[in-house]
Amino acid sequence: MAETRAGFVALIGEPNAGKSTLLNRMVGAKVSIVTHKVQTTRARIRGVAIEGDAQIVFVDTPGIFRPRRRLDRSMVAAAWGGAADADIVVLMVEAHRGITEGVAGILDGLAEHARGRKVALAINKIDRVERSKLLALTEQLNARFEFVQTFMISAEKGHGVDDLRAWLGSELPAGQWLYPEDQIADLPMRMIAAEITREKLTLRLHQELPYQLTVETENWEERKDGSARIDQVIYVARDGHKGIVLGRKGETTKAVGQAARAELEEFLGRKVHLFLQVRVRPNWLEEAERYSEMGLDFGDGD
Numbered sequence: 001m002a003e004t005r006a007g008f009v010a011l012i013g014e015p016n017a018g019k020s021t022l023l024n025r026m027v028g029a030k031v032s033i034v035t036h037k038v039q040t041t042r043a044r045i046r047g048v049a050i051e052g053d054a055q056i057v058f059v060d061t062p063g064i065f066r067p068r069r070r071l072d073r074s075m076v077a078a079a080w081g082g083a084a085d086a087d088i089v090v091l092m093v094e095a096h097r098g099i100t101e102g103v104a105g106i107l108d109g110l111a112e113h114a115r116g117r118k119v120a121l122a123i124n125k126i127d128r129v130e131r132s133k134l135l136a137l138t139e140q141l142n143a144r145f146e147f148v149q150t151f152m153i154s155a156e157k158g159h160g161v162d163d164l165r166a167w168l169g170s171e172l173p174a175g176q177w178l179y180p181e182d183q184i185a186d187l188p189m190r191m192i193a194a195e196i197t198r199e200k201l202t203l204r205l206h207q208e209l210p211y212q213l214t215v216e217t218e219n220w221e222e223r224k225d226g227s228a229r230i231d232q233v234i235y236v237a238r239d240g241h242k243g244i245v246l247g248r249k250g251e252t253t254k255a256v257g258q259a260a261r262a263e264l265e266e267f268l269g270r271k272v273h274l275f276l277q278v279r280v281r282p283n284w285l286e287e288a289e290r291y292s293e294m295g296l297d298f299g300d301g302d
């Protein structure tokens with residue numbers, strides 16, 4: 001029998017770089033939520049892919065940016081922690097944005113946080129730029145950091161993704177697989193369900209509001225008819241926010257609930273009854289329990 005290989009590959013980069021899109025494509029299922037807005041992912045999310053004899057555990061991470069709030073600091077710490085724990089780190093950079101201030105900051109951080117790790121570069125969203133621009137960007141980035149390999153990909157369209165996965169599979173250390181071969185994620189279902197609702201909220205709400213709320217699954221009940229009843233709470237910090245999240249006559253929450261339920265039913269392959277409640281909790285951003293529910297370390301925000 002051929003020798004198996006296994007290990008962790010952390011996807012890091014600025015918010016919106018396309019990390020979650022890439023994780024989902026690698027896994028072949030939607031494990032991590034995606035929006036066009038920055039700071040969508042809040043915690044580390046694992047997704048498992050098989051490449052020949054290798055089991056690749058991809059670790060999606062929150063975008064790395066200059067943090068202001070406790071939540072931001074916990075998110076950025078989770079991202080760097082993901083890099084530090086991985087066998088291979090893949091830095092994702094947006095082709096059309098190039099070396100932004102944020103990317104420059106991450107390049108500096110890599111020296112400290114990814115010491116001893118193999119770091120590869122994935123220039124993403126190549127569908128958005130002229131091919132001729134890519135060579136120059138590749139050279140500039142490689143002049144600033146010693147990447148072991150550079151890939152040009154479109155996580156959304158799929159270009160270059162097979163090459164990246166094949167390379168990652170061949171670079172992982174020999175070892176036993178870490179998950180059963182049919183497992184694609186290890187996030188608890190109640191958390192996946194909360195994330196799906198947060199995605200729908202983020203897509204509908206404007207400006208700062210998506211950053212001022214969190215969603216938790218409070219209750220999950222299996223019913224005799226095979227369906228599931230799921231009760232979730234949307235925590236907001238202010239009364240005014242509650243009104244906006246509910247919308248006129250509860251329209252917004254209703255639309256969010258419908259979209260989330262449809263996706264949950266597809267994910268679970270059965271009927272779901274989803275109940276959303278909006279709760280004002282002025283201090284939720286400073287409550288340790290909210291962080292553990294999100295899969296974050298509260299203390300990282302100190």
Ligand SMILES: Nc1nc2c(ncn2[C@@H]2O[C@H](COP(=O)(O)OP(=O)(O)OP(=O)(O)O)[C@@H](O)[C@H]2O)c(=O)[nH]1
Pocket residue numbers: 013014015016017018019020021022033034035036037038039040041042061062063064124125126127128153154155156157
């Ligand atoms: N054109 C294009 N858009 C992409 C590509 N990959 C991702 N996107 C889009 O970029 C946006 C951000 O994608 P995400 O996967 O949520 O990015 P992320 O790095 O996980 O972002 P955070 O979770 O906020 O850190 C979404 O609108 C994606 O559809 C790509 O290859 N090409």
Ligand SMILES: [Mg+2]
Pocket residue numbers: 019020021032033034040041060061062063
């Ligand atoms: Mg993400």
